[in-house]
Amino acid sequence: MESGRKQLDTRGIRKFSQDSRYFLKYYAWSAVLFSIIDIYLFMLWDTNPLHVAFSPIYLLLIPLGLYLGGLSAVFIHNAAHGSFRPRWLNRVAGELAGTHQLYGFVGWRTAHIIHHHYPDNPERDPHPPLNLSFWEFSNGMRTQLAKVLTDSYFDIWGNGEESQRIWKLKNLCGFFGMAVRLIFWFLLLGPSLFVLVYVPSYIFNYFFFSPFNYYTHRRDPNSSEGVFEVLNLSNGFYYGLTNLMFFGIYHHRTHHSKPYLFNPQKLVSTPNRVSNDLVTGRRDLPPAIHQAVD
Numbered sequence: 001m002e003s004g005r006k007q008l009d010t011r012g013i014r015k016f017s018q019d020s021r022y023f024l025k026y027y028a029w030s031a032v033l034f035s036i037i038d039i040y041l042f043m044l045w046d047t048n049p050l051h052v053a054f055s056p057i058y059l060l061l062i063p064l065g066l067y068l069g070g071l072s073a074v075f076i077h078n079a080a081h082g083s084f085r086p087r088w089l090n091r092v093a094g095e096l097a098g099t100h101q102l103y104g105f106v107g108w109r110t111a112h113i114i115h116h117h118y119p120d121n122p123e124r125d126p127h128p129p130l131n132l133s134f135w136e137f138s139n140g141m142r143t144q145l146a147k148v149l150t151d152s153y154f155d156i157w158g159n160g161e162e163s164q165r166i167w168k169l170k171n172l173c174g175f176f177g178m179a180v181r182l183i184f185w186f187l188l189l190g191p192s193l194f195v196l197v198y199v200p201s202y203i204f205n206y207f208f209f210s211p212f213n214y215y216t217h218r219r220d221p222n223s224s225e226g227v228f229e230v231l232n233l234s235n236g237f238y239y240g241l242t243n244l245m246f247f248g249i250y251h252h253r254t255h256h257s258k259p260y261l262f263n264p265q266k267l268v269s270t271p272n273r274v275s276n277d278l279v280t281g282r283r284d285l286p287p288a289i290h291q292a293v294d
């Protein structure tokens, strides 16, 4: 950690910055909760109506699984910004999508709010494309995300023995939590629906984020080193269809200026491109506004 780095902007991540055990408690308690649910579902295995025998007709469920995987990305993102109404739905939708994505809601939301505070910052942004190729970015995206969250935690709480112990324990609970969430889906859906719906949905979701995070931010080709821009992408078949099916999610420039909109595509008046100059600190983007309940 360099000295002299500006203090982390903690707007929207209040609990993360006020309680050093916030993540640990969340990951530990959710792992316990899913362990109990798993035991319960295991006991109900024989009577669970979702445990259907495989039939070729069920192959038609694969597209549904793929769509749910994309919807899970939209839900966790919009829930992170508090865009669902009524407000209590944000936590429900976020946790549901976080259960689907296995790591829960809280870590995702925190990393994403940090992204909005520091877009394209090489140290603070959890997924800055910078000058990387798509494959370099994709391969390193999740490692960078974990690193930024870890650095952010130690920036706030210091890199002492106690905070290191808490963070290690949190990682352990997080790993265990992912395992019991995965078992949860298997026990809930049974082997057929797990393979035909859950697995495609998970794979689609997993690979949805890298092109999204990569292509919506880029180095400004018309400016000097250190100037990055956020884009609204809507041209062509892929972006058109994805925006149609997933609530205008590629209108990312609009999203950065108005993160509380459920569907940023509906706001057509924002310019298509906007720049962040990391060298001079100039930002065309208005300050991140979000209504995340933390």
Ligand SMILES: [Zn+2]
Pocket (backbone or CB within 6 Å): 115, 119, 216, 217, 230, 252, 256
């Ligand atoms: Zn962004």
Ligand SMILES: [Zn+2]
Pocket (backbone or CB within 6 Å): 077, 081, 112, 116, 255, 259
């Ligand atoms: Zn966002």
